[in-house]
Amino acid sequence: MTRRVIGIVMNGVTGRMGYRQHLVRSILAIREQGGLPLDGGGTLWPEPILVGRSADKLKELADRHGLTHWTTSLDEALAHPLAEIYFDSQVTPAREQAIKAAIAAGKHVYTEKPTAESLEGALELARLAREAGVRSGAVQDKLFLPGLLKLKRLVDGGFFGRILSVRGEFGYWVFEGDWQDAQRPSWNYRAEDGGGMILDMFPHWRYVLDGIVAPVRSVYAHAATHIPQRVDERGEPYAATADDAAYGVFELEGGITAQINSSWAVRVDRDELVEFQVDGTEGSAVAGLRNCRIQHRASTPKPVWNPDLPATEPFRAQWQQVPDNGEFDNGFKVQWELFLRHVVSDAPYRWDLLEGAKGVQLAELGLRSAREGRRLDVPELTL
Template identity: 75%
Template sequence: MTRKTVRIAMNGVTGRMGYRQHLVRSILALREQGGLDLGDGTVLWPEPILLGRREHALKALAEQHGLEHWSTDVDAVLADDSVDIFFDAAMTSGREEVLKKAIAAGKHVYTEKPTAVGLEGAIELARLAREAGVKSGVVQDKLFLPGLLKLKRLIDGGFFGRILSVRGEFGYWVFEGDWQEAQRPSWNYRAEDGGGIVVDMFPHWEYVLHELFGRVTSVNALATTHVPTRWDEDGKPYAATADDSAYGIFEIEGGVVAQINSSWDVRVNRDELVEFQVDGTEGSAVAGLRNCRVQHRSATPKPVWNPDLPATYSFRDQWQEVPDNTEFDNGFKVQWELFLKHVYAGADYHWDLLAGARGVQMAELGLKSSAEGRRLDVPEISL
């Protein structure tokens, strides 16, 4: 076996997602398993370089995990020819600029979403990457969740017959920050800083719908701010200028209709924080982060509407659990492995910056639809 060291600049690792999912559960997990075997006698050894704005936090993380390299100087790291890949999980508002710098420096880029604050910028990033001959990847983690992998297994096996509709529910109550500390950073609720649930979640819904059911052809959305005042990390009140809840209807090629509610102002009364119910002529399924339940046409009961009598049965008990039948690794780690194999072994990979631009387009159209109060078509985009 030949070990090849891959130096990865990781920007934004002091944030929740950058640290937990990308550094610890992906890159460090790859190191713990001895690297990534490419199958040709080569093992990739990821060497992270921690990037961010807070020197003390970066130094503490490096010491905690026994890492040698960290910096607050993004430009200096990008100028280093030994750096192979640039990853970004920092604030959305600065992503487009830093990705342009990375591409100009000849680095392969892998990034969280959204890739830019507007569609024009997102397409420009995809164009620049193609012209520079660098490879790109955009995190589309929900595709690799056990629940959605089971759902895809059902779709590919023809379980549903003709799929009719998709109903999605996502969200939880994010504390306002006055008497309980908020679970999300305050910039998420300031539009001027790139916050908002449409910008955050509609890119997810685009790739989930696109990959599982087909291209989204129209969007009709209502975005709103249910909680107008929140408290920041210093305990100071601030005006929430970004939307914290969104209600969308998406038409999909072939006639499938999807309805997805996204909210940071909802208390959870379901089995998982996100669930999708798919109904088809031959059967239905409810998929979450990890679990998936089904009800086939042959086993569909006959509910009777009678408001005068209490129900004597549990609707949930009438569904069957889909078995795992395999071991599921962390979804973020799985996509990192696929991207690294794409860069260093030429493996197929289509979750690139152009795919990321579709997510930006969905968010942009969702906000426009809400502002104008009308349904909007979703044009196909290309370079």
């Protein structure tokens, strides 16, 4: 059996997301399974070429996993004879110029979101990739999670009838960094470093709503900085200049209303850290990262409002779990495999840099809506 080696320049893998989800649970996991089987025979063997700012961190990471290719020079990494794909999971302000350099070097591009700090920048990247004839992809991992795959199955199967609304709850308490260490890096809370809830999460909500329910047509957002001062990784207090919570109302095609609350200053009283409830004329569903439960029209109970008596109905017990009906792999890994097949075998793939730009568009409009206090239309994007 033939094995084709493909070099992947991985920039930003010393960070939490780049290391855990993209290097370890995606690329190294593909290697551990013997490579990626290709249609028509043979396997694809991904060879990481690590790049970052800290030589010590890169060397330690490479030694830990038995990797041989690493450098602190992006130019050197892009010039590596094996390099065919550039992947970026850096902080957002560093992303745009690095992707431009990769496109100029003729590399296919796969990147975390947001793809750029502005819609103008995101569209320019999509245009440059198209003009250069390179393949591109933007990470849209939540589409490949078990709970949302089950939700998509319900939508495609017509379970809901006419969809009326979507309600989403996302978030958890991120410690301020004083008496307990914060679970997220401090740059997330500095607008000047590309932080902020809207910039981080609205790109996710765009592809989730577009890809599972219906295209987003308008947005109204309220942003808040609930915790105005935090403590960084060095124990130094700093001003939180970015929003740590966002409350959004989105109008979807077909008159569907979506409401999504996102907060790093909320304590969790849900089964999962993110949940979406979809209500339709024929049934409802609540989907999280892994699970999805449903209530059909025929089995919907008939609650009666009476504030003078305690509630006795077991509301949670009146829902039914959607079965797995299959095995689910890591969502990041699944999308990596699709992109790799797209690059080497021309397999279908629709989550390109233009799709990534749609997420940046919604974030930009969300921030503007929060500043101006008004609802804004979301126009179609074209190159």
